[in-house]
Amino acid sequence: MKLWDKFLFTDLIQGLLTTFRQQHPKDIVTEQYPAQRPAVAERYRGAPRLNVDVETNETLCIGCNLCALACPENLIVVTTIRNAETKKKELTTFTYDTSRCMFCGLCEDACPVDALELTQDFELASYTRDGAVWDRQMLEEGPKPTKYDF
Amino acid sequence: MAEATFLDSNELVINMGPQHPSTHGVLRVILKLDGEKVMGTDCVIGYLHRGVEKIGENRTYTQFAPYVDRMDYIAAVSNGLGYCLAVEKLLNAEAPPRAQVTRVILTELNRIASHLIWLGTHALDVGAITPLFYTLREREEILNIFEEYCGARLTTHAFRIGGLQYDLYDKFSEDVTSFCDRFSPRVDEYEALLTNNRIWVSRLRGVGVLNADDCKQYGVTGPVMRAAGVKWDIRRALPYSGYENYDFDIPVGTNADTYDRYLVRMEEMRQSVRIIRQAVANIPDGPIMGKVPKVLKPPVGEVYVSIEAPKGELGYYIVSDGTTQPYRLRVRPPSFINLQALDKMVRGTLIADCVAVIGTIDIVLGEVDR
Numbered sequence: 399m400k401l402w403d404k405f406l407f408t409d410l411i412q413g414l415l416t417t418f419r420q421q422h423p424k425d426i427v428t429e430q431y432p433a434q435r436p437a438v439a440e441r442y443r444g445a446p447r448l449n450v451d452v453e454t455n456e457t458l459c460i461g462c463n464l465c466a467l468a469c470p471e472n473l474i475v476v477t478t479i480r481n482a483e484t485k486k487k488e489l490t491t492f493t494y495d496t497s498r499c500m501f502c503g504l505c506e507d508a509c510p511v512d513a514l515e516l517t518q519d520f521e522l523a524s525y526t527r528d529g530a531v532w533d534r535q536m537l538e539e540g541p542k543p544t545k546y547d548f
Numbered sequence: 549m550a551e552a553t554f555l556d557s558n559e560l561v562i563n564m565g566p567q568h569p570s571t572h573g574v575l576r577v578i579l580k581l582d583g584e585k586v587m588g589t590d591c592v593i594g595y596l597h598r599g600v601e602k603i604g605e606n607r608t609y610t611q612f613a614p615y616v617d618r619m620d621y622i623a624a625v626s627n628g629l630g631y632c633l634a635v636e637k638l639l640n641a642e643a644p645p646r647a648q649v650t651r652v653i654l655t656e657l658n659r660i661a662s663h664l665i666w667l668g669t670h671a672l673d674v675g676a677i678t679p680l681f682y683t684l685r686e687r688e689e690i691l692n693i694f695e696e697y698c699g700a701r702l703t704t705h706a707f708r709i710g711g712l713q714y715d716l717y718d719k720f721s722e723d724v725t726s727f728c729d730r731f732s733p734r735v736d737e738y739e740a741l742l743t744n745n746r747i748w749v750s751r752l753r754g755v756g757v758l759n760a761d762d763c764k765q766y767g768v769t770g771p772v773m774r775a776a777g778v779k780w781d782i783r784r785a786l787p788y789s790g791y792e793n794y795d796f797d798i799p800v801g802t803n804a805d806t807y808d809r810y811l812v813r814m815e816e817m818r819q820s821v822r823i824i825r826q827a828v829a830n831i832p833d834g835p836i837m838g839k840v841p842k843v844l845k846p847p848v849g850e851v852y853v854s855i856e857a858p859k860g861e862l863g864y865y866i867v868s869d870g871t872t873q874p875y876r877l878r879v880r881p882p883s884f885i886n887l888q889a890l891d892k893m894v895r896g897t898l899i900a901d902c903v904a905v906i907g908t909i910d911i912v913l914g915e916v917d918r
Contacts, residue, residue: 469611501700
């Protein structure tokens with residue numbers, strides 16, 4: 399460092415100028431969650447959902463068990479019964495343990511009929527461990543996080 | 549441990565970590581001190597051990613891919629790339645050109661994100677709080693691109709064996725280009741804050757010297773080795789994923805000290821922007837997934853593939869016995885091997901320098917412990 403710079407503190411002034419240039423209110427990027435909710439991306443991998451047919455309200459799931467096989471953590475359990483008349487499998491229960499889920503999206507990729515989907519809901523907190531295990535009804539309705547008024 | 553002064557009454561043994569903000573996670577360093585002088589160190593690791601390699605033996609090749617993101621969680625995309633390349637080599641498959649270019653863009657973005665975290669935390673350790681706010685702000689933009697692309701920000705699971713699962717979203721090129729445009733002047737801003745700052749310079753210059761011979765002996769790679777003047781970058785030496793098509797420089801240092809490592813990483817960020825610009829300009833059309841079977845059963849054999857992760861050489865050694873699960877999976881983590889050199893670098897210096905050296909090695913404990 400030159401003697402000149404040493405006494406005039408040019409290095410510190412250079413840094414402080416940079417800092418002060420960032421003070422403009424338009425540079426504020428802090429998000430005031432939960433008052434201001436983030437707009438997550440379209441492909442966001444959040445809470446799982448089991449889609450139903452919008453018209454008939456019947457599940458799209460065909461009970462093929464591919465999601466359960468694809469899951470690295472084995473957290474999906476699908477049970478089906480064979481319909482005696484149509485010879486088709488019908489879904490009886492579907493449980494999804496969100497406490498062990500790492501939201502990798504492999505179940506979603508495996509689903510041949512787009513029934514299982516990871517949605518944009520991201521508030522999955524629960525007061526109990528059992529609350530993290532979602533049954534079929536919960537998966538079809540989706541989570542209901544508390545909304546706060548500000 | 550320290551060779552001298554075992555019976556000296558001045559000697560003091562203290563623990564730094566595992567709950568110490570400057571050890572970047574759960575690293576515990578047992579310091580043997582004479583006053584403020586470090587006579588020797590002993591690293592205690594394993595507080596974040598999850599047995600990732602053993603998990604790999606009990607999962608199929610596809611199922612294991614999300615777990616590698618959780619080793620070096622700051623640079624999850626690089627981990628994923630290394631693993632995918634290793635399994636692809638085992639399968640004798642290759643990702644299509646469009647997938648390769650996308651992989652390069654995302655990996656380089658991740659390199660910038662990783663270096664930004666390093667810069668922010670390293671500066672914080674040394675005493676400059678301000679850079680952390682700016683680096684996290686810029687990192688946020690990169691994470692937003694990841695979120696738009698693959699739906700996750702940190703543990704991305706962005707790549708699949710044989711190519712990609714997700715095609716590029718519509719505004720991908722615009723987002724990446726505008727990020728590059730905004731980011732280049734920002735690097736100069738960080739340099740304005742730090743490079744000439746007298747405190748920064750006097751805290752870093754001549755601290756933690758590890759010369760080229762020592763680097764080779766300890767197996768240290770990445771920016772730490774390049775700061776010692778060794779021009780070794782796997783992207784150039786053993787190109788993968790089409791890196792031979794890009795024009796970039798390998799920054800090297802001369803003094804092998806902490807300050808040079810800082811300069812090398814800053815220049816690496818600029819070079820990454822250069823690679824991203826070239827790649828974004830030439831994204832080919834075509835398929836994103838190569839020809840790989842649904843159920844992966846690689847032939848019997850073993851493979852070692854390494855890539856240049858932000859922290860150094862990240863290697864995957866996989867032994868296949870012909871079934872759907874790896875027989876053995878071993879990871880060569882750059883952080884773990886670079887951390888070995890800590891003792892060599894801090895012996896004889898002060899405790900405060902030890903903090904600076906831990907910062908400059910750029911470790912992630914998720915990767916050290918696995």
